[in-house]
Structure formats: structure tokens, C-alpha cells
Amino acid sequence: MAYDFAPLFRSAIGFDRLAQLVDTATQNPVSPSxxxxxxxxxxxxxxxxxxxxxxxxxxxxxxxxxxxxxxxxxxxxxxxxxxxxxxxxxxxxxxxxxxxxxxxxxxxxxxxxxxxxxxxxxxxxPEALKPRRIPISSGQAMAGSDASGDAPAPATGEMDGQIAARTTATPAPQPARQAA
Structure with a gap:
């Protein structure tokens, strides 16, 4: 009996061993005791x-x-x-x-x-398969990408200037004062 794993392979990666395992199991239906x-x-x-x-x-x-x-x-x-x-x-x-x-x-x-x-x-x-937490940074642009993913990233000096311009143009939020 042959199974069709095509629907599984359309949306999954690396499960080709599953098909081999099922084929092996069905080839020897009577195992020695x-x-x-x-x-x-x-x-x-x-x-x-x-x-x-x-x-x-x-x-x-x-x-x-x-x-x-x-x-x-x-x-x-x-x-x-x-x-x-x-x-x-x-x-x-x-x-x-x-x-x-x-x-x-x-x-x-x-x-x-x-x-x-x-x-x-x-x-x-293996360490590569263990769950790991990815830290999220804020306020720093990632080298080699931008938010839209369309345009190439600016050169390092140009990017530093843009970050500095954004930082100086936007004032930091002030804490709210309570009335005494």
C-alpha cells in the first residue's frame, strides 16, 4: 500500500523521513516473535x-x-x-x-x-533545537534591512545621521506630575 504525502510536503519542510518510516513499517507487517x-x-x-x-x-x-x-x-x-x-x-x-x-x-x-x-x-x-529567547532591542536600526524591506539599507555613516536626526527631533516623554 502506498501513501500520498504530497499535501504534507506542500506545507512542511524536513518530513521526508516520515514517508520513509511509514514505508518501512508497511513492508514488514509480520514481525518475528x-x-x-x-x-x-x-x-x-x-x-x-x-x-x-x-x-x-x-x-x-x-x-x-x-x-x-x-x-x-x-x-x-x-x-x-x-x-x-x-x-x-x-x-x-x-x-x-x-x-x-x-x-x-x-x-x-x-x-x-x-x-x-x-x-x-x-x-x-541538540542546542539548536532547544527553545531560545530572542532579545528585542529598541531604537536601533538593523544593518542590511529597513522597515519596508524594499530599499537597500543606507551606509553606516548615513544611518547614524538619520538616527541622530530622529533622536534630536523627537523629545523624550516627560513623566506626569501629580497635583499636591
């Missing part, structure tokens, strides 16, 4: 991904981040050589799980304890 996992939100910017990987050691699991995708893959070497398995209830088959990461999300660390792989993920807000 092995190994089971949990995604826990610890705070607004912290998450923990926990995967049940019984039978896997730290050397059997590989974590890779590529193109905003966390790839968790596992492969156990066959240590049962010369042993006869009567029943195998612990699944040690190879697996690969992919998790799409939002922009500015980093994988901080991973820990394997008691058959649970815990992956700490944090969303880092």
Missing part, C-alpha cells in the same frame, strides 16, 4: 529495551546502529558437539531484531544479566 522484548519509558528522554536472550552470552550478541536503526542480532555457536540432546526447550536459534530510532536518539550502553539484555537509549536534544 523471538526473542521477546519490552520497551520501557523511564523519563521524557530515557528508554530501556529489555530482551530475553536465554542461552546467549555477550560474545553471541551484536548491537549495531545504522541509519537511525538499532539492529540486535544473535548467533550461538553450537557447543553441543559430541552431546546428544534429548529435549531442547531453550531456543538458541539465530535472530535479528530491528528498532527504528527517532532523530537524535543514541544507544548509551548495553548489559546482559541473568539472560536479559538491557539496552539504555536516550534522546538528546
Amino acid at each position: 523471538y526473542p521477546p522484548y519490552n520497551i520501557e519509558k523511564l523519563s521524557d528522554a530515557q528508554y530501556t529495551l529489555t530482551m530475553a536472550v536465554a542461552g546467549f552470552g555477550p560474545d553471541d550478541i551484536e548491537l549495531t546502529v545504522q541509519d537511525n536503526t538499532l539492529i540486535v542480532s544473535g548467533r550461538v555457536s553450537d557447543n553441543a558437539q559430541g552431546r546428544e540432546m534429548l529435549y531442547r526447550g531453550i531456543a538458541t536459534r539465530a535472530f535479528e531484531r530491528r528498532f527504528v530510532l527517532a532523530d537524535h536518539v543514541v544507544v548509551e550502553k548495553a548489559d546482559l544479566t541473568n539472560g536479559l539484555l538491557r539496552i539504555a537509549v536516550r534522546q538528546i536534544m
Whole structure:
């Protein structure tokens, strides 16, 4: 199924990754169920991904981040050589799980304890995206522009003369006096 994002792209900038994300999600409608996992939100910017990987050691699991995708893959070497398995209830088959990461999300660390792989993920807000207050000045003309935006800005000396003329021609307001 293809979605038409043309109306969105007419009025938004930088959302082309959204179309790619939707296409990726619809390409693989049936995801594997092995190994089971949990995604826990610890705070607004912290998450923990926990995967049940019984039978896997730290050397059997590989974590890779590529193109905003966390790839968790596992492969156990066959240590049962010369042993006869009567029943195998612990699944040690190879697996690969992919998790799409939002922009500015980093994988901080991973820990394997008691058959649970815990992956700490944090969303880092870059300074350029944080809200910032822009100071507003008064009484100073901005270099390179004027109020109408049509005419080029006068040269620095000429502008200083105009500001001085405006300043001397307009007297400062006097505070109101109260009757005693």
C-alpha cells in the first residue's frame, strides 16, 4: 500500500523521513516473535529495551546502529558437539531484531544479566533545537534591512545621521506630575 504525502510536503519542510518510516513499517507487517522484548519509558528522554536472550552470552550478541536503526542480532555457536540432546526447550536459534530510532536518539550502553539484555537509549536534544529567547532591542536600526524591506539599507555613516536626526527631533516623554 502506498501513501500520498504530497499535501504534507506542500506545507512542511524536513518530513521526508516520515514517508520513509511509514514505508518501512508497511513492508514488514509480520514481525518475528523471538526473542521477546519490552520497551520501557523511564523519563521524557530515557528508554530501556529489555530482551530475553536465554542461552546467549555477550560474545553471541551484536548491537549495531545504522541509519537511525538499532539492529540486535544473535548467533550461538553450537557447543553441543559430541552431546546428544534429548529435549531442547531453550531456543538458541539465530535472530535479528530491528528498532527504528527517532532523530537524535543514541544507544548509551548495553548489559546482559541473568539472560536479559538491557539496552539504555536516550534522546538528546541538540542546542539548536532547544527553545531560545530572542532579545528585542529598541531604537536601533538593523544593518542590511529597513522597515519596508524594499530599499537597500543606507551606509553606516548615513544611518547614524538619520538616527541622530530622529533622536534630536523627537523629545523624550516627560513623566506626569501629580497635583499636591
